[in-house]
Amino acid sequence: MTEEYEHVTDDIEAIVQDYNLPESLQHRIYETIEDREGVTLEQADDIAQAISSRYEDSRVDAHDPVGTVSAQSIGEPGTQMTMNTFHYAGVAEIDVTQGLPRLIELVDARKTPDTPMMTVHLEDEYAENRERAHEVVWQMEATKILALGDISTNVADMIVQVDLNEDTLAERWPTVDSVDTVAQEIAETIEDALGVNTRRSETLIEFGPDEPSYRRLLQLVEELRDIVFKGLEDISRVVIRKEDNERTEGEEFVLYTEGSAFGDVLSIEGVDASRTTSNNIHEVYRNLGVEAAREAIINETMETLREQGLDDVNVRHLMLVADIMTNRGEIESIGRHGISGSKDSVLARAAFEVTVNHLLDAAVHGEEDDLDGVIENVIVGKPVAIGTGDVDLRMGSIEADGGTEAELSDD
């Protein structure tokens, strides 16, 4: 390991290894010694000693109630956040829930966020070429009939006419050469979805109800509007933006979507799955697993705080919250239906919410409260086993330790 360092001898390494330091710190010590050439063993020992004592100093103390501190550190800035939900600093075109409502949403682990959105990064030429980027866009954005052409209803003939716009078709189906094929495809989609027969001439598609019925006609138009001809149903809008790429230090196209379909998007060609994210933590969980979900919770909470100018909150607190939310291998909410509701202690659950039901259920199931937690012990008036309450002193008698009475009287 020390081979990379010229001036770090085995002896120095042995000395440094003696101190119980994390690897990253050891490396930094080696680097420092390397830079300064001719460090004696004694000096190396002093350095390691000084670093070690500083490191030990900066560690969390045993019995530190880190949970409560983290909860307070996230809850307290909550009072300074705005309730004003919308507006997104990054992309003005997409509205995203912000501030306290978003924080509550995350902690609640809602199945779908109020405003789902994704940030889609692209690979290779897709990221550099606007045309190629647009190809991805058209595969994602839900294309409905209104975007493709004009609809008119002819009540006299009981017919719905769709006049497709050739330019739009060519634009949205860049990989298909002939507009005619696209129009045919669209006509078929309409037939499948509405169960009607269509007539097509060039880009004009006509169809109507089997039996003349005005109500049915209107119904068909309504249904026609909802058909997704291309793209993903959940994604209603995609915005392209040119951004700096941190890795290549160049510029790249990044897509922002309104609506989220994380799993589907990841498999689209040109999408860089390693950098693409969704603000729906459950989607991240389903597609990438708990660890990714944990990371997503941390990032989303941090982002929410940052938007409110509260990014000085230490990430470690957010990590703890994310860790407890994902501790059982799936996302659990913080609150009655999640962590607080699944506690072992009857008293702790009763003291949180829905008091009476918890007590009645406990009686039927013959539960026993072992009084391990914080809340239970506050209730029964015992010292809480956290912080200074977690320290036990054991007093040994002098006799048991082999001492004698005489020793005592000497003092």
Next chain:
Amino acid sequence: MSMQTPKEIGAIQFGLMDPETYRDMSATKIITADTYDDDGYPIDMGLMDPRLGVIDPGLECRTCGSHSGSCNGHFGHIELAAPVIHVGFTKLIRRLLRSTCRECGRLSLTADEQEEFTDALQRNEELGEDWTDVLKSGVRQARKASRCPHCGAPQHDIKHEKPTTYYEVQDVLAGDYSERIASAMQPDPDEDDSGMSPAELAEKSGLDVSRVNDILSGEFRPVGDDRKKIEKALDVDLTEEDMNKLMPSDIRDWFEDIPDEDIETLGIDPSRSRPEWMILTVLPVPPVTARPSITLDNGQRSEDDLTHKLVDIIRINQRFMENREAGAPQLIIEDLWELLQYHVTTFIDNEISGTPPARHRSGRPLKTLSQRLKGKEGRFRGSLSGKRVNFSARTVISPDPTLSLNEVGVPERVAQEMTQTMNVSERNLDRAKQYVRNGPEGHPGANYVKRPDGRRLKVTEKNCEELAEKIDAGWEVNRHLIDGDIVIFNRQPSLHRMSIMAHEVVVMPYKTFRLNTVVCPPYNADFDGDEMNMHALQTEESRAEARVLMRVQEQLLSPRFGENIIGAIQDHISGTYLLTNGNPEFTETQALDLLRATSIDTLPEPAGEDETGQPYWTGRQLFSELLPDDLNLEFTSSAGDEVVIEDGQLLSGTIDEDAVGAFGGEVVDTLAKLHSKTRARVFVNEVASLAMRAIMHFGFSIGIDDESIPGEANAQVDEAIQNAYDRVQELIEIYEAGELESLPGRTVDETLEMKIMQQLGKARDSAGEIAEDHFRDDNPAVVMARSGARGSMLNLTQMAGCVGQQAVRGERINRGYEGRTLSHYQKDDLSAEAHGFVENSYRGGLTPREFFFHAMGGREGLVDTAVRTSKSGYLQRRLINALSELEAQYDGTVRDTSGTVVQFEFGEDGTSPVKVSSSEENPIDVENVADRILDAEFSSDEEKERFLGREERPTNISEYAGPGLDKAQGMGVESDD
């Protein structure tokens, strides 16, 4: 009285109670609904029977013999005339009825199925997961069985009518079966149905023709298979539902048959609870201590809600029994039964949906058992999780800059009430005697003494001299609070741990708590009438913990962002800014005056001499006197210049919020982390004193004229605004011509709004810039904004230049009348002024219309705050509840109290958020440490050892004691480092 060793609660078991146990533990049976007789004595076997415990002082409990206060009370019982259902278990009763056999009581599952569910249940329990899902699927499975797999008896569906009625639903042959069959056999012309002859029916259903004819004539009732055959052949339904009400007594009988093994599958623990106990036959009567009656001023007694409810129950119970004995008709009995059920139901829970709540005479719903437990003021959250305590005080707070930040000024009256227990020994005997001699009225006095035999005596003005003589070693004296005692101080809402800190007492005259202004940020306190709470600690252990862990100086750093939360605020920052910005010069007298309130009593070498040959000192030099000699720092101040501190000398830069302020002032933060908390405390205290002297030296005031700008500036502002108006008008014209191009993803209307907002925003900014250009640098408002003491440039531009656009929900004001905001404007007027642009400044004054718009914007802010506080409060409660169990362990892991690992290293690297700022990449400066060691510039071995961390710094535990900090001997701070 013999002393018992205190017992500790080990665990709490929950279960249902057997009616026999109710009777056994009952002190008496209750049979009369009356409470007191004419003479005011409780009636025997009444609801206030003296055997149930005593509430009146002086009376003796007839069960345990003790007096009120020491007797907890004893339960009684009522024998119910008929069994009634316990409302809390109605869902479970329904589940049991549906899943067990009506005949044999066995669970309607085959042995295999049962085993499967029992296993699943057990597995879930072992994993600590929710087993309700397994339970529900088990019940669903059992409910499917149409016949009992054990005894073969047919099962019927159970209908539950909320809250407490159950019916057994059976399909029986409808009364008009022959008509139904006949009509089904009729030919139906509409549907091309030729009908069916009896012969055809017989053939199709496989019955005899004669039998079919008998059925059609109504002579034979087709039951069982016959019915099904006909139904199938004709596609008709021949049944109707028959609802058979299950009385609680029936249910009880049914449940008694359920074997123990079967209920285990249903998640019920048979060793603690039997299902039949969910149907009450005996009602326990809570002791009187749980439902005390109060005597009103006029001598009338007012009973507790529970007592009222019990009276109702007993009355109905009695009537029920009388009626039954008299042989009343079934209908009346059933009515009474239902009434009894209602009263018992509301006795347990008075907020059942579908049941009218039982009301008091005044119309107020009664507060019965469930209501006592539930909610914020309920037993659990109101009395068990949060308790009221003795030795606490609350009063208004006011500032006192002469106190140290560790101290709190306590009014004498409070100090005389809140006592500390002194264990008298030979060493403190004289002091103890003096306290007692001073009596309860004199200040460092005493209120109570305790003799070695355990008897407590009150110290009065009369007996104090006498008592003082008797005091000897082994006594206890409850003495008043004195200077240097440690107390806990708190301001609600307690959002973070710095909301509760320990302070040292300084007893003072007058009636308010006094605190140094630098502790306002952690408490979020101001002095506009805020009140705070103080708690005097009662055990030596708690006092030690408070001193070591909770003292203000130990809380200098906030765990939220890892930087100091205590530091200079407001005027302190203006003061240091004036002192160091531009580095002013001071004569000897002035310099000494500035440092007067600090512990510095000698001036450094003068910085130079002025024209007259008088020595002078600079502001930075004076500030440097407060810094330790080995401090080296470089950073950018909020005023924007580079601050350089070398070897404890401020060489350049302005000291402002970024240097000494609360919320991450560099100097304070560095001192607290690299030197000691004590050094940082001393620094903050002295900076505050120096700054106050400085601001008084320069003089600092602000008035309305400080916000006025010259006439030509005003003209420029007007011009800027007029320009913006013109551009807005242009935009509107483009829009009305239909030529406005919309932004991607926005409608044209939205685009127009956004563009107008942008223009008007620019107008306000340029107005601000113009105003800013016309302010002198020594303008007090500018000084405050630049130094970060208070206010911002935006505030200033609004006062002097232009207030700007008022917004509601992030948009221009659009609400009000149809198509317009106020009746002063034309419909569909899109101009700036019609939608809440305030072109005047606060100083210039707003027009009535502008004022109105401004109030609209202001109101939104107020509503927002009100909504936010409740939402974030609930969020905080949930977070704390979910995370409160987590604790760092010796091995660095984070676990909950049951031992489950949540993190293997806290925050992935195990470092504490208090010690590491969130903005820092590497908490330990390896390079710096190495350089220091290689340079070996240590003045002594001791210093080196300390640098290496082998030797701990001495700990200061009090303003009054500890290394070199005795208040009486002056502040010899240096020795502490």
